[in-house]
Amino acid sequence: MSTDISIPQTGREVRRLIRAGLFRQPTSGVAPHHVQANVAILPKEMAFEFLLFCQRNPKPCPVIEVIESGEVEASLTATGSDITKDVPLYRVYKHGKMVDEPETLESYWRDDLVTFLLGCSFSFEHALMANGIDLPYYGTKRNVPMFITNIETEKSGPFAGPMVVSHRWIPQNKLVRAVQATSRFPETHGAPVHIGDPEKIGISDIRQPDFGEVWERKADDEVPVFWACGVTPQSIAMASKPELMITHSPGHMFVTDLKDEDLAVI
Amino acid sequence: MSTDISIPQTGREVRRLIRAGLFRQPTSGVAPHHVQANVAILPKEMAFEFLLFCQRNPKPCPVIEVIESGEVEASLTATGSDITKDVPLYRVYKHGKMVDEPETLESYWRDDLVTFLLGCSFSFEHALMANGIDLPYYGTKRNVPMFITNIETEKSGPFAGPMVVSHRWIPQNKLVRAVQATSRFPETHGAPVHIGDPEKIGISDIRQPDFGEVWERKADDEVPVFWACGVTPQSIAMASKPELMITHSPGHMFVTDLKDEDLAVI
Numbered sequence: 001m002s003t004d005i006s007i008p009q010t011g012r013e014v015r016r017l018i019r020a021g022l023f024r025q026p027t028s029g030v031a032p033h034h035v036q037a038n039v040a041i042l043p044k045e046m047a048f049e050f051l052l053f054c055q056r057n058p059k060p061c062p063v064i065e066v067i068e069s070g071e072v073e074a075s076l077t078a079t080g081s082d083i084t085k086d087v088p089l090y091r092v093y094k095h096g097k098m099v100d101e102p103e104t105l106e107s108y109w110r111d112d113l114v115t116f117l118l119g120c121s122f123s124f125e126h127a128l129m130a131n132g133i134d135l136p137y138y139g140t141k142r143n144v145p146m147f148i149t150n151i152e153t154e155k156s157g158p159f160a161g162p163m164v165v166s167h168r169w170i171p172q173n174k175l176v177r178a179v180q181a182t183s184r185f186p187e188t189h190g191a192p193v194h195i196g197d198p199e200k201i202g203i204s205d206i207r208q209p210d211f212g213e214v215w216e217r218k219a220d221d222e223v224p225v226f227w228a229c230g231v232t233p234q235s236i237a238m239a240s241k242p243e244l245m246i247t248h249s250p251g252h253m254f255v256t257d258l259k260d261e262d263l264a265v266i
Numbered sequence: 267m268s269t270d271i272s273i274p275q276t277g278r279e280v281r282r283l284i285r286a287g288l289f290r291q292p293t294s295g296v297a298p299h300h301v302q303a304n305v306a307i308l309p310k311e312m313a314f315e316f317l318l319f320c321q322r323n324p325k326p327c328p329v330i331e332v333i334e335s336g337e338v339e340a341s342l343t344a345t346g347s348d349i350t351k352d353v354p355l356y357r358v359y360k361h362g363k364m365v366d367e368p369e370t371l372e373s374y375w376r377d378d379l380v381t382f383l384l385g386c387s388f389s390f391e392h393a394l395m396a397n398g399i400d401l402p403y404y405g406t407k408r409n410v411p412m413f414i415t416n417i418e419t420e421k422s423g424p425f426a427g428p429m430v431v432s433h434r435w436i437p438q439n440k441l442v443r444a445v446q447a448t449s450r451f452p453e454t455h456g457a458p459v460h461i462g463d464p465e466k467i468g469i470s471d472i473r474q475p476d477f478g479e480v481w482e483r484k485a486d487d488e489v490p491v492f493w494a495c496g497v498t499p500q501s502i503a504m505a506s507k508p509e510l511m512i513t514h515s516p517g518h519m520f521v522t523d524l525k526d527e528d529l530a531v532i
Contacts, residue, residue: 048314183532266449
């Protein structure tokens, strides 16, 4: 076996390599046009309220699939998968504090855990790029800038708090296209939540993101556009300090068999 | 007080009249362009699996809002509402059998009941009509024809079974428009599930609907088109014979404050 492998082209291939211990890196750029998912694993006693939180906040928390307690396969979107083995790197949190970053969940798995696979921005970023919108961080080790806003989510049980958004500079003559292209994908955050004025959504300094790295404006005709971000459900679940919560390690997503176009509503 | 009232124009007005005992009729045509919802009320112990069933089958089971146990107000879509009083007519089922058709839920309400408000076809029917597609049953006492198909839903817990679809004849030169117009509304069943051949989805006789009334073809260029139907979640929940289930009486919907366009994704 060698770790000198070419880029895997399908979700199944990525998962096979991960399970064989041959792939432990971020998944950006692998299995092009396959849907990748954020992972949030919680005890069953919190499952209804978390699923309801997602239903009430579909833009930051689009649910791709739920793996019920007692199951490990994402049978609807990744046949033959095992959520305890097929993510390149996990994070384990106890009472809101990270306690481990393991390569498999063998020593943490319990039969009462429910897995939520949530849409991530990769699908709509493909759509933006296909429409000629440049994303300077894409395919690099850098990350999109993300901000905590003053937009409150709709609460459910212990889950409540502000929406996190990602920020992208969009040339003015591409604004309409950016709205259209991302509206097609409600399950990967959909249309923007705000265009034009960061202060209106509680962002005082566009050069000081709360997560990720600053994206410098390149031209005067670039407009700041903000999309709901998949960091929202994780940060909100974490704030409720669940006894146990497991997520993917940032950038190390679960890769499904779905293609981006499978999620397009129109 | 008089029952000789003009047609109420908003959800709030409809609900006020119902609560005052002045409106006990089907809600088709009232509060034009306001979103109306199917109602399914179940004990909390079934709530996670039913919500997950809806997540897995978003075309027949689009969730507009969930009212949690202990609450009666649809606070996100109908401020000031009371689900135990604001539906014109209810049906109460015990172990899958209808036992009552009351005007309020006063004598049945329990603190462990969870209410699911599910999208209904009225919103997308407005969109079809706005695009020049004639719906002969609309605004009459007749109902759209509905069929049990051979399309299996994705199961969740005890909830499993075939999808029910509604059938409409669409002129060939309006087919594209019918797909486009309804795709905008994923929360009211969205795009069709089938165009053209009833037998392919298990319908042997288009003149013998399982529910509603036959719609006779008027011209040779009319094509049969099928949409996922909100009867699906009710019929499937009922088949699992829950100890208690409460629904609206057919046609007697819960009227929200949302406008149709609030649900459009693009």
